[in-house]
Amino acid sequence: MNPFKEKAQKIDKCYENWKKLYQKPYDKYAIDPYSKVRIILATGAEYEAVWFGHQFSRQCGNNDLRRELAAIRRSEQQQQKKLTSLKPKDENLLEVTISYEQLAVDLTVNLALLESDKYVKAALDFALLEDFDHLYRFSDLLEMEQGEKGEMLVGGYTEIMPGRPTIAEHRYPYDDIRRHINAHKATLATKLNTMIITAAEQQTMNYYMNLGGFYTSDLGRKLYTEIAMIEEQHVSQYGSLIDTECTRLESLLMHEYTECYLYYSLMNDETDQNVRSVFEQCFVQELSHLNKARQLLNQYENKDYEQVVGEGEFPELLAFDKYAERNKQYVRDILAKTIKNTAILEDYTKVSELPEDYEFFKYNDQVNKIPTNVASHNVISSYIGEFGEDYRFETAPHPIKELRNRKEDNTEIGR
Numbered sequence: 001m002n003p004f005k006e007k008a009q010k011i012d013k014c015y016e017n018w019k020k021l022y023q024k025p026y027d028k029y030a031i032d033p034y035s036k037v038r039i040i041l042a043t044g045a046e047y048e049a050v051w052f053g054h055q056f057s058r059q060c061g062n063n064d065l066r067r068e069l070a071a072i073r074r075s076e077q078q079q080q081k082k083l084t085s086l087k088p089k090d091e092n093l094l095e096v097t098i099s100y101e102q103l104a105v106d107l108t109v110n111l112a113l114l115e116s117d118k119y120v121k122a123a124l125d126f127a128l129l130e131d132f133d134h135l136y137r138f139s140d141l142l143e144m145e146q147g148e149k150g151e152m153l154v155g156g157y158t159e160i161m162p163g164r165p166t167i168a169e170h171r172y173p174y175d176d177i178r179r180h181i182n183a184h185k186a187t188l189a190t191k192l193n194t195m196i197i198t199a200a201e202q203q204t205m206n207y208y209m210n211l212g213g214f215y216t217s218d219l220g221r222k223l224y225t226e227i228a229m230i231e232e233q234h235v236s237q238y239g240s241l242i243d244t245e246c247t248r249l250e251s252l253l254m255h256e257y258t259e260c261y262l263y264y265s266l267m268n269d270e271t272d273q274n275v276r277s278v279f280e281q282c283f284v285q286e287l288s289h290l291n292k293a294r295q296l297l298n299q300y301e302n303k304d305y306e307q308v309v310g311e312g313e314f315p316e317l318l319a320f321d322k323y324a325e326r327n328k329q330y331v332r333d334i335l336a337k338t339i340k341n342t343a344i345l346e347d348y349t350k351v352s353e354l355p356e357d358y359e360f361f362k363y364n365d366q367v368n369k370i371p372t373n374v375a376s377h378n379v380i381s382s383y384i385g386e387f388g389e390d391y392r393f394e395t396a397p398h399p400i401k402e403l404r405n406r407k408e409d410n411t412e413i414g415r
Helices: 033-058 063-084 093-114 118-146 188-214 218-241 248-269 273-301 321-338 359-368 375-387
Strands: 341-344 347-350
Touching: 033 063, 033 093, 033 188, 033 248, 033 273, 063 273, 093 118, 093 188, 093 321, 118 188, 118 218, 118 321, 118 375, 188 218, 188 248, 218 375, 248 273, 341 359
Parallel strands: none
Antiparallel strands: 341 347
């Protein structure tokens, strides 16, 4: 599929009335968990597109161009509202959070397996183990406070057990910045992967930052606060991978191309007909946005789209359903190989190989000096105190010996 060869309607044809924007919500008891994951991913892409458009407009002095950006942005806003309307009223904050973390885990695995750049793949693998641990912490909170098992919400697609302990994830800010990709050497798939994972993690960060304070218990509110800080670190890491040398209009084209690729992937992977229909509608609209970005790039910079994305043919599409079992094994393999890793400036190393006076130890001790004050640890210790052992969904024993004890939360591994 090459979106540049598809017929695109004018932007004005994309605007919809309120009835079309408010979709029929899915049934949270019947919907496939991966349908929820796809909706969250698409919503994150729309948020990124809108936010990029605002930043572009604020740094642009040409009002003719700013008006064109506003026209695209209005349609992106409508798409975001349509997607969020799919969520039902009876799906609560923590239930949605489990889907956010399932997305973080399984999307990261999918992208890592599609990624040919070893450096970008290493970044994906690194944060993967942290999001995997977040899923475990939130799932224990869910079962403890609401009596609902996370394995039902993830549909058995994703295991729920400790990853790199959240308490070990708090790093000095310098260590969250990576080397950006080279736009002239990076494959189209790598460019897409960096854009997609940044949008997805940014969506999670914003969700926790803005809604975590609405949770109903102090322990839960504290957990959202802590994990929101880690999500900010992830956004710093992934955002720093994105090519920094492209112009704003080249970046606009790349944003719109990424959305076209995502919607085309999602609509071909989706099993719910109503949700698939929404993805199809959004894909048609994104073709209009991409065509406009193409025109603006040519008009203002005298460049063709090929200078940004080559011929434009989509690389291998994202797919969730058919790779669930493969994903589980991939997470286990990365756990076994890198559980004790941390970051050191633009790279990664085992914690044991860091200099004794390295900033990681100083910062982590500063925020986590007393582990019993750390929410991610307290959730598990509280659960164990009430039920005797933690909540997990494992298909085999944990690959890390130190993390097999279900009666004690490990706060030392990785720090």
